Amino acid sequence: MPYPDDHLLRSAHTRMFGVEPELVTHAPGRVNIIGEHIDYSGGIVLPIVIDRYAHVAISMSEQPGVIRVHSIELQESLEHPIAKPVEPNNHWSSYVLGTIAELREHTPDAFAQTPGLNLTLCSDVPIGAGLSSSAAIEVATARGVCGLLGMKMTPVELAKLCQRAEHRYAGVPCGLMDQAVVAMAPPGALLAFDCRSEQGRVLNRPHGMGLVVIDTGIRHTLSDSAYHDRRAAAQQAAAALGQGSMREAYEMRTSTLSAAMPPALKGAAVHALSEMCRVDKSIKAIQRGDLATLGDLLNESHRSLRDTLQVSCSQADRIVEIAQRMRGVLGSRLIGGGFGGCVLVLTTSDEAPAIATDIIRAMPGDIDASIVLIDAG
Ligand code: GLA
Secondary structure (H helix, E strand, O other): OOOOHHHHHHHHHHHHHOOOOOEEEEEEEEEEEEEOOOOOOOOOOOOOEEEEEEEEEEEOOOOOOEEEEEEEEOEEEEEEEOOOOOOOOOOHHHHHHHHHHHHHHHHHHHHHOOEEEEEEEEOOOOOOOOOOHHHHHHHHHHHHHHHHHHHOOHHHHHHHHHHHHHHHHHHOOOOOOHHHHHHHOOOOOHHHHHEOEEEEEEEEEOOOEEEEEEOOOOOOOOOOOOHHHHHHHHHHHHHHHOOOOOOHHOOOOOOOOOOOOOHHHHHHHHHHHHHHHHHHHHHHHHOOOHHHHHHHHHHHHHHHHHHHHHOOOOOHHHHHHHHOOOOOOOOOEEEEOOOOOOEEEEEEEEOOHHHHHHHHHHHOOOOOOOEEEEEEO
């Protein structure tokens, strides 16, 4: 856990609240290798956690009934009465306060004494970059509060509780992928997470797999209507096909989409059906260590996100194009909710550091791209 070391976080907490933390919890960010915009349709996704973490130090406060939160990065502090309803908004604190509100609703007994809570947060998961910074804060907060108040939850229960917090208090109708992988995936392994059965299967990382993540510099907020629209379109498309979800449509081998279907619904359906098929093929490719095929599937996924679902942006498209033309790159695509955020580049572990530098060097001056992660396995 390199950043910041526990000692720094603990002393910041003690300085801020005048009491030492009783525990420090962590939760990582994630990169989704493939399976984008299908978690809310019950699809299987294929993420991996990254070596970037949100950290929470927590203690009981002498001021009962009040939650006090301090963010080290933002140098902001706030207080919130535990019994006061949390106002939904997209301020960073809504992830923390919303998660605590959900925990209180889930296990009121644990909060019966209306304890006061002090929380100090810090995170090196870039915000709004499609790497699950919010899920990392939610899961680290939930782990801290559960640990402090003696609440027991399974990782899936915890993930679903954090997802509800995001829906209700941050206004993002996300699927379960981010919270599930952040709460469940072991470091370094890939998690094939089935968002319908809520079961995860750990896959070994293929030998020699290198990942580079490039930040487009473009920020998005998923509480904007575009993400809502894609999710709604997938639901309406499934209904138009007479199915409960696009996962069911996929399993029914639905291949004929009515010409009368509105273009947005058709785009959502074609993307979901093709992405689910790419995930199945990717799992097989990973199992046989076939990075070349996995790379081709990533390239196809980007085309579908760009042209069919239309969730990309010009900066991401240009970075992907530059990467895809580069020797040693096996595949590249936009990751996360879209409309900005990060681009994933698949390469071999030996070549990952040089390729990351070459991509940045080849970047036109009007794109403010930077390397977020070089994961050589
Ligand atoms: C965001 C959401 C996820 C998922 C992805 C797209 O990260 O939080 O639930 O829908 O977008 O795959």
